[in-house]
Amino acid sequence: MKRGLIVWDRAELPSEAFAARLSAMDQLCTTYEVPAVVVYTDVCRSNDVRYVSNFMPYWNRALTVVPRGERPVLLCSLSPRVYPWIKSVTVHETIVPSPSLPTALKKLCEERGWGRVGVVDRDGLPWELYSQLGDLVNIPHSAFRPAVTDAEIEMHRRGAQLARRLVETELTAGGSDFELTGRLERALRRAGAEDLVVLVSDGRSPPRSAYGAKVGPESSVSIALEYNGHWVKLARNLSGMTASLGSARRELLSGRYPWEGLQSGDVSARGQVVAIQVAIPRGDSTLYHGDTGFEGPNGWQLL
């Protein structure tokens, strides 16, 4: 759950990057013949709206509405008391308190005289919204974010470098998996991690939430870290064993979810950020190793 530092560092991710994305949304309006494009977000599906405006709902749901040729409007279920903070970390200047998102969107459409608006990945809407919003034009996710941009790749790279440096420092034998998790939480959150999920394997079962196991030479740790809206994953083991990351478990990190498993044939011709994790048999144990990279037509490259 989000409880780390949420910032917008304009030196890392300049306003121009968002301007370009909003401009692309205008193009979507033209292509799909709609007056505005709507993007859904909630606590655990924040990647898409983060991409558009840098908004991340630490709680609840929201819709970002991008009218053609205008600044985006945020329909937000959070209290107006936090809007100054939201404005400080996003491109949003207009935030509409929206206890009911369908009601707020319908009202906005009426006020603007809009007919059908577009929505990114309509079938991915929660049923509660989908069933109330009526007739919407579906904009495929692949049209919305056709390829990971250089700015995104750079953010994933920063996150991966941060994670590698601190995980390799903190990963020592002794103590329990709870204690290891605590050390990683401290180091990574103090370094600016926005969200963090730590899983630990004792060598007998795949990585999972700490449950009190002793950390020893057969142990591995797998972390998922969100760095300013960009997820990375990596796995390391106490034995320092590595493996070729060419063919193993692959997860998409630059999609709708923080991570989602990819089938072996799911390769984007235009590039995506993908985590690879390998299980390494060693005696009766299994060690884990993995990392985050850019996967494009020329294969997977470590970020």
Add this chain to the structure above:
Amino acid sequence: MLNQDRQRQFVSLMAERGWDMLLFYADQWRKDQFRCLVNVNFQGPQAVAVLFRSGEVRVIVTDPWDQEPVGAAVNGNVALSLSLTEGLKALFAGERAAVVAVNGLEQMEARYVEVVRAAIGSVPESATLDVEEIRRVKTPREIEWIKQAADLADRGYQQFVKVCHPGMTEFELVAEVESFVKANGAEDNFMLVGSGGTEVTGMKPPTARQFAPGDSVTTELTPQINGYYAQICRTLVIGEPSAKQLQAYSIFAEAQQAAQDLLRPGVDISDVARVQNDVFRQHGFGEYTGPQYTRVRGHNLGLYPDEFPHVLENIHYTVKPNMVIIAHPNTYLPLSGYMVFGDTLLVTETGCVSLSKTEKRLFQS
């Protein structure tokens, strides 16, 4: 593990409602919708448990690493499908004409609802409210986990007080507390903070703001043990509290105590809100009990840190034994800025007991 107490209750519910299959759909945000039956902290984007009238449970997971822990909970009755659409299609391949309900239907992605609709010929019913009502009253085992979480919240707050100092940033403080509760067994922790003076109107995720003398530093700290959350809300002042901060604190303490004194089976939850708000009204601060300044005066706790019913004057719900509720009159006051104060309360047969042992006072650093 499989929550067998709930399994029995849900099977009874299915018989009562005429449902052949009850799906428990969860994503990463609302894992509680799954964990109320299969209490495993899954890691994939979604998981679905399916309960049949016979009591049989099957699960679809979307992450290979979820197979083993989930399988251990349901006797191996788990299927892996990286695409939940494909997993649901396979599930329903031989289940036509079934009456299906979904716990968590409201959050279920439309594409998955459409898979169910295609299989059974109609939109599944929502089981969410019925399941929520069952979940509201905790089982003895659930109460034990919440007690452990409350104990960890107390210790976590001790750590909060110990490490908080002038010059520290909000996010560094959160990192320290998060580290402490995780090192001591928390599976997760919901935590918001605020810091500053009368300009502060609420809590939010931590920023890089540095604490300064005179600041009120607020938190709601909500560690999770085996899926179950307990919460504590306290306010700390950097340095000596001002007379106005002390005055504000006394109002919050009085309001929280009023709720604690009233809370018992049979009470309307709206009255638990009203007695808190009445304290503010009596002190001339009634306007600060509304939505412009505050969200809720408490809420139920369990597998989700913000369960219904919310404690609000316009919410009517009759309190039952073994509900676990936090009463927190958190709001903005012009005396102090935003201030928080609350304990996790277990409703007993005759009243309530606080599971929070942290001293009731305005803390100092």
